[in-house]
Amino acid sequence: MRAPVCLSLLAACSFSHGSMPSDTQVDGGPPDMQPTDHDRDGDGVPDNSDNCPYVFNQDQADEDGDGVGDVCDDCPHISNANQADGDNDGVGDVCDPHPSAAGDHILLFLPFNNGSEIASWTQAGASVDFVVTGGKLVQQGDSDLAIIWNNSLAAKRVWVTTHVTYVSIATKYQFNGAAVMTEFQRPPSFGTGAGCGEMRDTMLGSGAPFYDVVTFDGSGYFNSSQPMSGAQVAVGHAQTYQAHADSSDNMNCTVGSMQYAEFVDSEPGTGINLAVWGAVAAFDYVIAID
Numbered sequence: 043m044r045a046p047v048c049l050s051l052l053a054a055c056s057f058s059h060g061s062m063p064s065d066t067q068v069d070g071g072p073p074d075m076q077p078t079d080h081d082r083d084g085d086g087v088p089d090n091s092d093n094c095p096y097v098f099n100q101d102q103a104d105e106d107g108d109g110v111g112d113v114c115d116d117c118p119h120i121s122n123a124n125q126a127d128g129d130n131d132g133v134g135d136v137c138d139p140h141p142s143a144a145g146d147h148i149l150l151f152l153p154f155n156n157g158s159e160i161a162s163w164t165q166a167g168a169s170v171d172f173v174v175t176g177g178k179l180v181q182q183g184d185s186d187l188a189i190i191w192n193n194s195l196a197a198k199r200v201w202v203t204t205h206v207t208y209v210s211i212a213t214k215y216q217f218n219g220a221a222v223m224t225e226f227q228r229p230p231s232f233g234t235g236a237g238c239g240e241m242r243d244t245m246l247g248s249g250a251p252f253y254d255v256v257t258f259d260g261s262g263y264f265n266s267s268q269p270m271s272g273a274q275v276a277v278g279h280a281q282t283y284q285a286h287a288d289s290s291d292n293m294n295c296t297v298g299s300m301q302y303a304e305f306v307d308s309e310p311g312t313g314i315n316l317a318v319w320g321a322v323a324a325f326d327y328v329i330a331i332d
């Protein structure tokens with residue numbers, strides 16, 4: 043019975059040869075190398091759906107939702123899908139402190155998606171309870187003073203930007219507010235430093251003004267800057283703070299559209315500081331550009 047079967051197969055093969063497509067034509071021979079198959083950074087996400095096809099980022103985190111992943115976004119905190127960068131220094135035009143002069147770079151960007159981002163940060167103050175949750179860094183404690191900082195960065199000349207939302211206000215304290223700071227020193231126990239943010243002083247009475255640059259030393263806070271307008275420390279209030287100290291020790295503070303500069307006796311190397319007073323505040327991110 044074997045011979046007829048073999049003959050039949052041979053006949054079939056002979057008949058089809060030349061009229062059917064070759065094996066290579068049918069299945070492409072070697073594995074197809076279509077764009078959908080590429081994963082140049084090896085993070086398991088194919089290039090055509092990878093928001094950073096050249097940088098390993100399994101989590102595909104995209105803080106500003108512009109379709110460009112955090113690790114390859116030239117302004118990871120501001121939506122800029124076109125990634126325009128006029129001076130080609132890697133910092134996008136919309137967040138470049140010097141958009142027409144190359145030389146800036148992103149020193150640090152923390153989107154607060156993972157607790158490991160603050161593992162090396164040091165906390166100070168009473169009842170401090172900073173946690174990373176829901177993509178934010180939240181100071182949850184009912185604290186009169188809470189400081190968090192990272193001493194690994196010489197932040198004096200760095201442009202530090204954060205976005206904060208007030209979750210609740212602890213009315214039992216005189217001061218309520220939050221700030222990003224380019225200096226903080228301890229001791230003395232209360233600390234000394236200067237920050238850019240907003241503060242409400244309840245001792246100033248009803249309709250109290252709000253201040254941007256905040257300075258403090260071992261004995262108290264000093265709201266030595268200008269009153270705020272159109273902004274207030276209140277539940278739900280959200281604002282962007284940017285602090286930068288120049289070579290003359292002027293701290294330049296931007297709160298929303300307001301800008302203010304004040305002399306501070308700043309010391310380099312004291313790291314990036316985020317502070318909250320008498321409030322529960324949530325920080326979306328912190329970015330440092332120098």
Ligand SMILES: [Ca+2]
Nearest residue numbers: 081085087092
């Ligand atoms: Ca990939």
Ligand SMILES: [Ca+2]
Nearest residue numbers: 106108110115
């Ligand atoms: Ca992005």
Ligand SMILES: [Ca+2]
Nearest residue numbers: 117120121122
């Ligand atoms: Ca962006």
Ligand SMILES: [Ca+2]
Nearest residue numbers: 129131133138
């Ligand atoms: Ca640039």
